Amino acid sequence: MKILVTGGLGYIGSHTAVELSKNYETVIVDNLINSDISVIDCVNKISSSKIFFEKGDLTDLNTVKKIFKKHSDIKGIIHFAALKSVKESILNPTNYFHNNVVSLFNLLSEIKSSNMVVDFIFSSSATVYGEPDNLPILETERIKKVTSPYGKTKQICEEILSDYCKSNNSYFNCISLRYFNPIGAHKSSEIGELPKGIPQNLVPYITQTVAGIRKELTVFGSDYKTYDGTCIRDYIHVQDLANAHISALDYLRENKVVKNEFFNIGTGVGTSVFEMIKSFENVTGQKVNYKIGARRPGDTTAAYSDNKKAKTILGWKSIFSVEDALLSAWNWEKKIRGIN
Ligand code: NAD
Ligand code: UFG
Secondary structure, eight states: OEEEEETTTSHHHHHHHHHHTTTSEEEEEEOOTTSOTHHHHHHHHHOSSOEEEEEOOTTSHHHHHHHHHHTTTEEEEEEOOOOOOHHHHHHOHHHHIIIIIIHHHHHHHHHHHTTOOEEEEEEEEGGGGOSOSSSSBOTTSOOOOOSSHHHHHHHHHHHHHHHHHHHSTTTEEEEEEEEOEEEOOOTTSSSOOOOSSSOOSHHHHHHHHHTTSSSOEEEEOSOSSSSSSSOEEOEEEHHHHHHHHHHHHHHHHHOSOOEEEEEEESOSOOEEHHHHHHHHHHHHOOOOOEEEEOOOTTOOSEEOBOOHHIIIIIOOOOOOOHHHHHHHHHHHHHHHHTOO
């Protein structure tokens, strides 16, 4: 059974493709805007069956047509391809709306015009909740206006999918997975997170600081109303997140009327920035150089998931601890920097 993985050379897509290759024929499409061609070889080193790669930009309708024609036996699509930097999206919103929304639009219009029967999984984000009123966050939490164009693209894509499902018949089944904070790397250290330029996210900033690439980590605010003053997030090992896609795909195959169901994918446990630093130091034995800085605009105080819906309905659960994930992130950083 053939599954198309859009954005499959990226961080989460590459880990998911490896898991998929155990049971599915896997084809990746990626335009390499935020990934490197070398990832396909790394992925194939650890995959269970050969993973195929098509270079292409999903904002180009003809590319989508060509891929669908060549792989007319696709039975499922996992749609990761998107631009994902909150900061960049504020500086260049049109780019984000164009890339993220048009890519989805092209896939959906071609699914319809080629009468494809597919199960569809969309990479959404906990960012859709904005600053939540309740913790842990349930899927029924009120969706608020988000501050970044990136977040808006996720809200818009979720809505497009819901409308598409309503208008569209029995042949299109869909799940949107709302990821919390993916961290870590594959246990083989063959694949991991490869941020371009200065990392925006906490864990790659920590690992690059310890690797000597950055002078020090800035903790963005220690005056939040939390138990230690720093923000709280739900950090999930990327391998657990990858496996959530397999569970979602299996569920879609077994339940043929799934009209854009939302699932939180997180561990259900909140960890503060200070706790992340401490845990990293404990598991790696490395000291993290850090200073306290100002709050980062747009950060929410605390966000962690209620993941019961994914557990009960998808039969998925996270296995790895934050410590496991931090150690794998450090092993990956060491490998790519040639550190012993
Ligand atoms: P990533 O940037 O590592 O991977 C995305 C991949 O998509 C890249 O390889 C990029 O080259 C490709 N791509 C982008 N636009 C494309 C286009 N128009 N055509 C073809 N390929 C294109 O990002 P990631 O961290 O793996 O995230 C995957 C998905 O998960 C994204 O949709 C992202 O918004 C979502 N998400 C990520 C996080 C996170 O913290 N990493 C959290 C929540 C949701
Ligand atoms: N942080 C620092 N210093 C840094 C980087 C981050 O203190 O150098 C702090 C942030 O202020 C925040 C926490 O670490 O409190 C986590 O920040 P990240 O940037 O790693 O993650 P975010 O929760 O801000 O955002 C991430 C993704 C978004 C996604 C969201 C979903 O970057 O794309 O998770 O919850 F939408």
